[in-house]
Amino acid sequence: xxxxxxxxxxxxxxxxxxxxxxxxxxxxxxxxxxxxxxxxxxxxxxxxxxxxxxxxxxxxxxxxxxxxxxxxxxxxxxxxxxxxxxxxxxxxxxxxxxxxxxxxxxxxxxxxxxxxxxxxxxxxxxxxxxxxxxxxxxxxxxxxxxxxxxxxxxxxxxxxxxxxxxxxxxxxxxxxxxxxxxxxxxxxxxxxxxxxxxxxxxxxxxxxxxxxxxxxxxxxxxxxxxxxxxxxxxxxxxxxxxxxxxxxxxxxxxxxxxxxxxxxxxxxxxxxxxxxxxxxxxxxxxxxxxxxxxxxxxxxxxxxxxxxxxxxxxxxxxxxxxxxxxxxxxxxxxxxxxxx
Amino acid sequence: xxxxxxxxxxxxxxxxxxxxxxxxxxxxxxxxxxxxxxxxxxxxxxxxxxxxxxxxxxxxxxxxxxxxxxxxxxxxxxxxxxxxxxxxxxxxxxxxxxxxxxxxxxxxxxxxxxxxxxxxxxxxxxxxxxxxxxxxxxxxxxxxxxxxxxxxxxxxxxxxxxxxxxxxxxxxxxxxxxxxxxxxxxxxxxxxxxxxxxxxxxxxxxxxxxxxxxxxxxxxxxxxxxxxxxxxxxxxxxxxxxxxxxxxxxxxxxxxxxxxxxxxxxxxxxxxxxxxxxxxxxxxxxxxxxxxxxxxxxxxxxxxxxxxxxxxxxxxxxxxxx
Amino acid sequence: xxxxxxxxxxxxxxxxxxxxxxxxxxxxxxxxxxxxxxxxxxxxxxxxxxxxxxxxxxxxxxxxxxxxxxxxxxxxxxxxxxxxxxxxxxxxxxxxxxxxxxxxxxxxxxxxxxxxxxxxxxxxxxxxxxxxxxxxxxxxxxxxxxxxxxxxxxxxxxxxxxxxxxxxxxxxxxxxxxxxxxxxxxxxxxxxxxxxxxxxxxxxxxxxxxxxxxxxxxxxxxxxxxxxxxxxxxxxxxxxxxxxxxxxxxxxxxxxxxxxxxxxxxxxxxxxxxxxxxxxxxxxxxxxxxxxxxxxxxxxxxxxxxxx
Numbered sequence: 023x024x025x026x027x028x029x030x031x032x033x034x035x036x037x038x039x040x041x042x043x044x045x046x047x048x049x050x051x052x053x054x055x056x057x058x059x060x061x062x063x064x065x066x067x068x069x070x071x072x073x074x075x076x077x078x079x080x081x082x083x084x085x086x087x088x089x090x091x092x093x094x095x096x097x098x099x100x101x102x103x104x105x106x107x108x109x110x111x112x113x114x115x116x117x118x119x120x121x122x123x124x125x126x127x128x129x130x131x132x133x134x135x136x137x138x139x140x141x142x143x144x145x146x147x148x149x150x151x152x153x154x155x156x157x158x159x160x161x162x163x164x165x166x167x168x169x170x171x172x173x174x175x176x177x178x179x180x181x182x183x184x185x186x187x188x189x190x191x192x193x194x195x196x197x198x199x200x201x202x203x204x205x206x207x208x209x210x211x212x213x214x215x216x217x218x219x220x221x222x223x224x225x226x227x228x229x230x231x232x233x234x235x236x237x238x239x240x241x242x243x244x245x246x247x248x249x250x251x252x253x254x255x256x257x258x259x260x261x262x263x264x265x266x267x268x269x270x271x272x273x274x275x276x277x278x279x280x281x282x283x284x285x286x287x288x289x290x291x292x293x294x295x296x297x298x299x300x301x302x303x304x305x306x307x308x309x310x311x312x313x314x315x316x317x318x319x320x321x322x323x324x325x326x327x328x329x330x331x332x333x334x335x336x337x338x339x340x341x342x343x344x345x346x347x348x349x350x351x352x353x354x355x356x357x358x359x360x361x362x
Numbered sequence: 363x364x365x366x367x368x369x370x371x372x373x374x375x376x377x378x379x380x381x382x383x384x385x386x387x388x389x390x391x392x393x394x395x396x397x398x399x400x401x402x403x404x405x406x407x408x409x410x411x412x413x414x415x416x417x418x419x420x421x422x423x424x425x426x427x428x429x430x431x432x433x434x435x436x437x438x439x440x441x442x443x444x445x446x447x448x449x450x451x452x453x454x455x456x457x458x459x460x461x462x463x464x465x466x467x468x469x470x471x472x473x474x475x476x477x478x479x480x481x482x483x484x485x486x487x488x489x490x491x492x493x494x495x496x497x498x499x500x501x502x503x504x505x506x507x508x509x510x511x512x513x514x515x516x517x518x519x520x521x522x523x524x525x526x527x528x529x530x531x532x533x534x535x536x537x538x539x540x541x542x543x544x545x546x547x548x549x550x551x552x553x554x555x556x557x558x559x560x561x562x563x564x565x566x567x568x569x570x571x572x573x574x575x576x577x578x579x580x581x582x583x584x585x586x587x588x589x590x591x592x593x594x595x596x597x598x599x600x601x602x603x604x605x606x607x608x609x610x611x612x613x614x615x616x617x618x619x620x621x622x623x624x625x626x627x628x629x630x631x632x633x634x635x636x637x638x639x640x641x642x643x644x645x646x647x648x649x650x651x652x653x654x655x656x657x658x659x660x661x662x663x664x665x666x667x668x669x670x671x672x673x674x675x676x677x678x679x680x681x682x683x684x
Numbered sequence: 685x686x687x688x689x690x691x692x693x694x695x696x697x698x699x700x701x702x703x704x705x706x707x708x709x710x711x712x713x714x715x716x717x718x719x720x721x722x723x724x725x726x727x728x729x730x731x732x733x734x735x736x737x738x739x740x741x742x743x744x745x746x747x748x749x750x751x752x753x754x755x756x757x758x759x760x761x762x763x764x765x766x767x768x769x770x771x772x773x774x775x776x777x778x779x780x781x782x783x784x785x786x787x788x789x790x791x792x793x794x795x796x797x798x799x800x801x802x803x804x805x806x807x808x809x810x811x812x813x814x815x816x817x818x819x820x821x822x823x824x825x826x827x828x829x830x831x832x833x834x835x836x837x838x839x840x841x842x843x844x845x846x847x848x849x850x851x852x853x854x855x856x857x858x859x860x861x862x863x864x865x866x867x868x869x870x871x872x873x874x875x876x877x878x879x880x881x882x883x884x885x886x887x888x889x890x891x892x893x894x895x896x897x898x899x900x901x902x903x904x905x906x907x908x909x910x911x912x913x914x915x916x917x918x919x920x921x922x923x924x925x926x927x928x929x930x931x932x933x934x935x936x937x938x939x940x941x942x943x944x945x946x947x948x949x950x951x952x953x954x955x956x957x958x959x960x961x962x963x964x965x966x967x968x969x970x971x972x973x974x975x976x977x978x979x980x981x982x983x984x985x986x987x988x989x990x991x992x
Contacts (some may be wrong), residue, residue, distance in 0.1 A: 066869040066870065066871060067869055076584075079587075079588055081584055081587055081588060105593060106592065108590075109590040109591070109592055110590065111590070112587065112588055112589060112590035113588060113589035113590035113591075114590060116588075117588070118584075118585070118588035120581055120584065120585060121581075122581060125580060125581035125582060126581045126582055126584070126585045127582055127585065128582040128585075128586070128600055128603075128604070129582070129604070129678075129679070129680055130603050130604060130607075130677075130678065130679060131599075131600075131603075136585075139586070139589055139591060139599075140589035140590055140591075143589070143590050143591060143592070144590060175679040175680065177679070177680045181733070188585070191585065191589060192588075194589075210732035210733055210896060211732070211896065211897075211898065211937060211940045211941060212732065212936055212937060212940040213732075214940065214942070215939070215940035215942075215956055218942070219953065219956070237869065237870065238942065239870075239944060240899075240941065240942025240943065240944050241942050243942060243943060243944045243945060243946045243949070244942045244943060244946070244949055244952065246946075263946040264946050264947060267944065267945060267946050267947075268947075277871065278870060278871065281870050281871050281873070281874035282870055282874075282899065282944070283874075283877065283899045283900050283902060283903030283904075284899060284902070284903075284944065285898055285899050285902050285926060285938070285941050286944075288902060288903065288922070289903070290881075291878055291881075292874035292877055292878055292903070293874060294871065294874050294875045294878060295871040295874075298839045298841070298872075299869075365703060368703075369703055369705075
């Protein structure tokens with residue numbers, strides 16, 4: 023596998039204005055995505071994964087967002103670019119797939135036109151050539167009867183079909199990077215399997231890099247090459263997928279893996295992470311951000327200013343608290359659900 | 363489509379029937395009858411002639427007989443005779459309905475011409491100075507009573523400045539069909555329609571503004587941005603089309619409302635339309651005209667909702683009428 | 685006698701057409717469904733969106749009227765009861781809803797939210813009511829003082845527990861949980877699921893657990909019914925469904941679950957392809973000419989499959 027980086031995020035901070043004060047939802051994230059590589063960003067709601075995804079193409083409302091750091095796409099920093107400059111890249115070099123295929127499509131425009139639209143701005147194709155290419159794309163994303171579907175409106179298609187349309191839009195101009203924000207979350211499990219298969223297949227054909235944003239570790243296990251686990255705006259662990267699932271280190275990663283009900287084995291109790299995710303305004307900005315949720319671990323195990331450290335080749339972990347981390351026996355299934 | 367319209371029209375029949383009963387009962391419940399007005403005009407009329415006339419007109423028949431007679435005539439297009447004007451109501455109305463429709467159309471078009479650009483500016487650049495001014499204007503116009511505003515307009519532009527005529531729908535000295543005739547007609551329309559339009563924009567502005575604010579954060583707009591669609595096209599192709607839906611849907615109702623709202627405007631500007639006629643008829647208890655007008659506005663309401671549905675199905679692919 | 689017995693339940697919605705809007709067809713949301721729940725067990729209804737699982741749940745609790753069939757709660761047919769009679773049974777069945785954000789009235793205090801069923805069914809003095817609400821609030825792991833707060837002051841998991849407290853106040857026998865954790869994050873989801881298991885033991889509850897998430901169903905349920913287009917495809921114990929699925933639809937559903945071990949990625953893809961092939965090749969063994977499944981056929985004491 024070639025290791026040509028296409029996206030290099032350096033020390034990214036994404037802050038949102040809440041009552042005249044800026045709060046960082048993404049706080050010092052560095053991440054590289056290589057060509058032909060699927061990098062998953064996994065975490066729970068509010069961890070900053072979606073804010074990160076939207077900031078790459080500058081899709082946040084400008085008037086109340088502050089972006090700092092660098093997001094270099096093929097060596098060029100995207101952050102200082104104006105919207106018209108970004109429009110040269112959006113849809114052409116970077117494609118995006120959204121979570122809910124029903125709301126992600128314009129209800130008043132035929133799906134064929136919606137796929138074609140990005141070609142209007144990024145290619146000089148004639149309208150018949152665009153139509154031809156759209157029909158090919160429809161076929162490529164597994165839509166039976168492309169001719170007929172071209173003139174259909176989103177509401178006339180099933181959820182799975184709609185998500186295929188969203189994917190066709192994303193790949194219309196053969197981008198070298200696709201950002202997929204929870205691409206299968208709104209879908210039924212059998213459709214999810216189909217869409218995951220389709221994405222994987224397209225990625226292998228086009229050698230595209232994919233940033234896969236998801237909360238579903240099952241989807242990560244099936245799709246990703248590398249995984250970044252995010253908690254409270256920071257990456258807490260970064261590793262290749264096999265390492266992450268076979269030898270997870272950070273307490274948050276381990277807790278997450280413990281709290282998912284599994285189809286294979288049946289446990290009486292699931293692991294419960296104490297407390298709740300602090301809100302953006304109340305987030306402690308110094309020290310280990312996961313500290314309050316593993317209160318049985320001694321203070322001295324944490325670092326003062328935890329950094330993401332490479333503990334094995336390609337395996338990065340934040341803070342030293344992972345070294346002596348354990349699950350307390352009595353924590354499992356206790357009645358203290360974190361009165362806050 | 364045709365089937366749908368036919369079906370809706372068929373459904374209208376029982377609705378109109380119910381309305382007719384209601385209108386008839388209301389008219390009967392009002393003090394006085396068709397002759398009271400005439401009596402007032404002609405003090406010489408004695409009690410005996412009055413009784414004879416009552417008998418002749420069938421006013422002594424039981425109410426249901428009167429109702430059946432009325433509805434029978436109604437279905438034949440005979441709306442009765444106006445006792446005040448001493449001419450068939452149909453003739454009376456046909457003169458004025460055209461004027462009212464013209465005025466309503468002018469108000470509607472003018473109010474859209476004013477409201478749509480303002481609504482777009484307001485919704486696109488929310489919280490900007492322009493937005494604040496526009497919102498201020500729309501609140502002000504919402505709070506201003508039409509009859510005061512119209513009187514003010516009439517006073518300033520009609521009497522003080524003398525730019526526009528202060529009454530009527532056309533200069534009667536001009537010969538019908540000439541260019542001057544049409545110019546005079548337009549000249550008479552400007553003041554009432556502007557007064558109406560300036561105050562009726564608030565609904566459209568607020569609707570459009572809110573729709574745009576709601577639509578611009580929708581996911582499909584994000585999808586369009588992620589495609590690299592320029593900002594101006596984001597608005598023209600994606601946001602505005604979706605934001606216009608409720609306004610298009612509202613058009614039918616708007617028309618109905620305008621016809622109802624013409625009462626004030628026409629009275630203030632002495633504009634000979636059905637609104638003015640309606641007010642006069644109520645004052646003078648001209649029942650046959652009142653009942654005819656209520657029936658007509660009822661029909662207009664039903665047709666307005668039908669029109670709304672048809673427009674909506676034409677612009678929104680999700681609503682398809684087979 | 686079964687605690688809850690659903691017999692040939694049908695919920696049809698008319699499809700109208702033509703000039704006079706006559707009924708020309710029916711949408712068979714629930715089409716001849718029968719199953720039984722024993723007291724104290726958790727029965728899972730699984731299927732993809734539109735399969736009729738939610739409609740089934742809502743029909744049992746009386747939110748939707750059954751077109752035909754019986755719902756026997758401890759031998760009493762709920763579908764035949766008058767409104768007044770049903771009222772008494774209504775408190776034996778409670779529901780937990782999917783979205784903790786929209787199922788609690790934002791303008792009401794937790795006290796009023798939880799006390800609402802009490803006020804409908806029992807005449808309690810304000811003190812008694814408060815004591816009872818606080819008891820349940822503590823049971824669901826919230827601070828007793830939190831009864832004066834409003835829903836927005838709580839996290840998603842806490843809100844769902846408020847919803848559960850509300851369902852518990854009338855000592856129900858059966859709780860219908862419709863996707864109770866789908867709107868929650870994984871760690872919060874674990875909290876709520878653990879908690880549901882605990883109160884089940886404590887209050888001897890019977891659960892009808894409706895979900896599309898097979899992992900959660902596997903974790904929670906003793907027995908499972910798989911639904912497809914309004915009908916049952918397969919029914920059996922958790923073990924049977926997950927380790928010995930018989931119907932091609934069940935197999936497909938189970939193989940579609942993401943495999944949490946990245947090392948088995950290739951095998952999982954292969955398995956799905958094989959099952960897809962089987963699905964297409966042997967389609968007519970499992971589905972009739974109209975694409976509907978056959979009636980259930982018992983293949984063991986506990987396991988039934990819809991095969992001809």
